[in-house]
Amino acid sequence: MDDLAQSVLVQWRVNGVLHELDVLPGLSLLDVLREQLNLTGTHMGCMTGHCGACTVMIDGRIAKSCIAQAATLPRAEIRTIEGLMGPDGRLSPVQQAFWDEAGFQCGYCAPGMLFSAIELLAETPDPTDAEIDSALAGSLCRCTGYQSLRRAVRAAARALKDPNPD
Amino acid sequence: MSLYPSFARPRTLADAATLLASLASGGVVIAGGQELMPSINQGVLAPEVYVDIGGLAELRGITETPEGRVGIGALTVHRELQTDPRVRAQLPLLAHAATRAGGGRQVHNRGTIGGNLVAQHPLYDIAPPLLALEAEVEWVKGRETVRQPLAAMLADSRHGLGSEAILTRVLVVPMADGLGWAYEKLKASGGAYGSANAAALVKLKEGRVAAVRLVVGAVADRLIDASEAAAALLVGRRFDAEAGAALAGAVSALVAAPLSDAQGPGPWRQAMAGVVAQRALAAAVARAGRG
Numbered sequence: 001m002d003d004l005a006q007s008v009l010v011q012w013r014v015n016g017v018l019h020e021l022d023v024l025p026g027l028s029l030l031d032v033l034r035e036q037l038n039l040t041g042t043h044m045g046c047m048t049g050h051c052g053a054c055t056v057m058i059d060g061r062i063a064k065s066c067i068a069q070a071a072t073l074p075r076a077e078i079r080t081i082e083g084l085m086g087p088d089g090r091l092s093p094v095q096q097a098f099w100d101e102a103g104f105q106c107g108y109c110a111p112g113m114l115f116s117a118i119e120l121l122a123e124t125p126d127p128t129d130a131e132i133d134s135a136l137a138g139s140l141c142r143c144t145g146y147q148s149l150r151r152a153v154r155a156a157a158r159a160l161k162d163p164n165p166d
Numbered sequence: 167m168s169l170y171p172s173f174a175r176p177r178t179l180a181d182a183a184t185l186l187a188s189l190a191s192g193g194v195v196i197a198g199g200q201e202l203m204p205s206i207n208q209g210v211l212a213p214e215v216y217v218d219i220g221g222l223a224e225l226r227g228i229t230e231t232p233e234g235r236v237g238i239g240a241l242t243v244h245r246e247l248q249t250d251p252r253v254r255a256q257l258p259l260l261a262h263a264a265t266r267a268g269g270g271r272q273v274h275n276r277g278t279i280g281g282n283l284v285a286q287h288p289l290y291d292i293a294p295p296l297l298a299l300e301a302e303v304e305w306v307k308g309r310e311t312v313r314q315p316l317a318a319m320l321a322d323s324r325h326g327l328g329s330e331a332i333l334t335r336v337l338v339v340p341m342a343d344g345l346g347w348a349y350e351k352l353k354a355s356g357g358a359y360g361s362a363n364a365a366a367l368v369k370l371k372e373g374r375v376a377a378v379r380l381v382v383g384a385v386a387d388r389l390i391d392a393s394e395a396a397a398a399l400l401v402g403r404r405f406d407a408e409a410g411a412a413l414a415g416a417v418s419a420l421v422a423a424p425l426s427d428a429q430g431p432g433p434w435r436q437a438m439a440g441v442v443a444q445r446a447l448a449a450a451v452a453r454a455g456r457g
């Protein structure tokens with residue numbers, strides 16, 4: 001018979017760094033990232049899976065960390081928005097494209113938009129506007145009206161195809 | 167009993183079933199968490215014990231069963247339904263409907279077919295195609311394994327979240343070659359949900375309807391299987407504008423108690439039930455004709 005535990009030991013590699021943590025049953029991954037690991041770039045918007053501001057990557061697939069229960073991830077490879085920049089502190093190509101195209105205003109939605117763009121472009125290097133819209137559908141932005149986000153994803157697609165334009 | 171919830175991650179299906187049966191109350195099954203966590207976070211649900219079934223290998227994978235069904239493990243996520251070659255080839259209606267589910271890629275990556283069905287949510291997009299396809303579901307409860315039509319599960323509210331039983335597999339007969347299919351989701355709000363959804367399957371013979379399955383969702387608190395009404399009207403006929411209008415009227419008439427919520431007011435939902443049914447049938451007929 002399985003033991004009922006009051007806290008669960010998890011082993012996560014977060015942005016390349018190994019952590020062993022005790023997490024309480026019921027807590028979201030978002031809570032643990034922000035409160036136990038101080039990774040506050042992952043934003044809390046709704047806690048109901050609607051807004052996407054809490055998006056991270058779990059084992060290579062994007063997910064809303066507010067509705068992933070931490071204890072259900074005994075071992076996981078997690079990437080947060082803090083892990084997107086290069087080791088030299090430079091913005092990743094997708095971040096740079098959002099910067100260049102003024103993709104964000106307040107930036108609260110950045111985790112959702114950036115991770116959605118990254119996963120889309122890894123699978124679909126040349127997305128149509130409809131594919132961009134559907135890829136961003138899991139994230140809400142209260143500022144931009146979405147036009148600059150679309151432009152930024154198109155720019156990111158170009159940058160990823162041709163990293164050194166002159 | 168403790169003030170705080172406790173947690174178990176059984177290694178086998180048998181262990182999980184025994185554990186659930188031993189918990190008098192308060193045991194809640196969790197996998198992807200997409201259905202459960204919003205309610206936990208909002209304090210609507212406060213389980214005493216979480217039983218995490220995410221580690222059960224028995225619930226994974228998409229296979230062909232000995233009797234030729236597509237067997238879809240309960241832990242299969244929406245993303246796999248969209249991309250799996252077997253589902254795409256043999257159950258294109260299901261693969262397509264999974265792309266229309268709400269929540270975006272993030273939720274498609276984690277939300278499971280089992281969680282979707284057990285939620286018994288009238289606005290969700292996976293049950294209508296599966297009901298149209300006359301799917302069956304397999305459960306384990308204690309030492310028992312039960313197999314039943316999805317239709318029977320959907321009629322029985324005890325199979326909702328918090329049930330002692332674990333949904334293990336969904337079984338579906340592959341769609342025959344030349345079968346027309348369509349899933350129509352009418353979205354009137356900015357959110358994830360449709361205001362009326364319809365899944366249709368149609369077989370044509372010399373341009374006339376030979377057989378039809380039609381399920382309408384998101385208009386009432388239960389799905390509406392309109393297959394009999396559709397067959398009575400359409401079998402032996404060409405699906406023209408007149409037949410479409412008759413179908414729309416007949417389907418709307420089946421909606422006895424329409425939902426009235428953020429997706430739209432009841433009388434309009436009732437009318438839209440007919441509209442999506444007509445559109446789904448037209449698209450399925452066009453696809454069958456091309457096939």
Ligand code: FES
Binds near residue numbers: 046049053067
């Ligand atoms: S905080 Fe997770 S989706 Fe809004």
Ligand code: FES
Binds near residue numbers: 103107110141
């Ligand atoms: S830039 Fe403010 S929410 Fe998107």
